[in-house]
Amino acid sequence: MSEPFRPGGEGVRTRLFHIIFESDTPLAKGFDIVLIIAILASVLVVMLDTVEAWEAAYGDWFYWLEWGFTGLFTLELLLRLYCLEKPWRYLRSFYGVIDVIAILPTWLMLFLPGAQTLVIVRLLRVLRIFRVLRLMQFVGESRLLLEALRRSTRQIFLFFFGIFLVVIIFAAAMYLIESHEAGFTSIPISIYWAIVSLTTVGYGDIVPVTSLGKAITVILMLIGYSIIAVPTGVFSAEVIRAVRADRYSEEACPGCGHDRHERRARYCLLCGTWLDETSPDPRQAELGRHGSSE
Numbered sequence: 001m002s003e004p005f006r007p008g009g010e011g012v013r014t015r016l017f018h019i020i021f022e023s024d025t026p027l028a029k030g031f032d033i034v035l036i037i038a039i040l041a042s043v044l045v046v047m048l049d050t051v052e053a054w055e056a057a058y059g060d061w062f063y064w065l066e067w068g069f070t071g072l073f074t075l076e077l078l079l080r081l082y083c084l085e086k087p088w089r090y091l092r093s094f095y096g097v098i099d100v101i102a103i104l105p106t107w108l109m110l111f112l113p114g115a116q117t118l119v120i121v122r123l124l125r126v127l128r129i130f131r132v133l134r135l136m137q138f139v140g141e142s143r144l145l146l147e148a149l150r151r152s153t154r155q156i157f158l159f160f161f162g163i164f165l166v167v168i169i170f171a172a173a174m175y176l177i178e179s180h181e182a183g184f185t186s187i188p189i190s191i192y193w194a195i196v197s198l199t200t201v202g203y204g205d206i207v208p209v210t211s212l213g214k215a216i217t218v219i220l221m222l223i224g225y226s227i228i229a230v231p232t233g234v235f236s237a238e239v240i241r242a243v244r245a246d247r248y249s250e251e252a253c254p255g256c257g258h259d260r261h262e263r264r265a266r267y268c269l270l271c272g273t274w275l276d277e278t279s280p281d282p283r284q285a286e287l288g289r290h291g292s293s294e
Helices: 012-021 026-049 052-083 087-091 094-108 115-135 139-151 153-177 187-198 211-227 229-244 282-293
Strands: none
Touching (some): 026 052, 153 211
16 A cells, blocks of 8 residues: 655655645746746637637637647646645635636537537636636735625625615605606616615716705715725725734645645644644554554
8 A cells, every 4th residue: 555645755746746836946936927827828818719800810829729728727737636635625626626617618629519619618717817816925915805805794794785775765765756757767767776876876867857856866975975985994994803813824735735724733624634744744653653563
């Protein structure tokens, strides 16, 4: 039985793991930069291929570039899976699913008759752009923002619920005050007007004609200006709280690739793999002592 892969070893898998999943060496940073450039170039090819004039002039180039990027990202995905002890966990993660979705439609076109109908699915390759956020140095800051957004969900929900009540009240009032000729033919149409007025967009397709209706519109617009700062303040407060409470590291797990662990964690939260690359897994040593004693 082969020995389980350990990140502290000196094999090919160890070196590949540090290059692909880490960013603390020049070679690893070079890999990240090349991958980011390839991701952006592949997205650019997809967008240009949707322009009829460009597709007519450079369709063959786009075709071969598409296959080149598909082969490159397929190889990258296989290398990621090869580096991990538990590759299926990575495939079930967000970025694993994105990787598979990005390359699957092109390969299916080789085996399914009439698979040219899957051309529109190739636009899902644009989702690869999310990988850029993961590879950039600012991934920690983006996670702080997501954590702050998650914590402020209840407050923001209550805020929007209050706005919904305001919109309903003003829409019903305008439906009663204004005539159908002015455009207020139903309460749903009035709700549309109230939302446009509250957000101070003001399309002008439906406008009040009575003095009372115009006065109510002014009040609604002033309310709109005054409430814009509410969700901003709630979110800003949660961002400050998240920054103070940030206690996580960005160390990638050699087992499943998960990189959201507490700084004092020694085992992966998802798969239980030993995280400390500077020392051996004590469980392995314990198993070795039991085996020798038996």
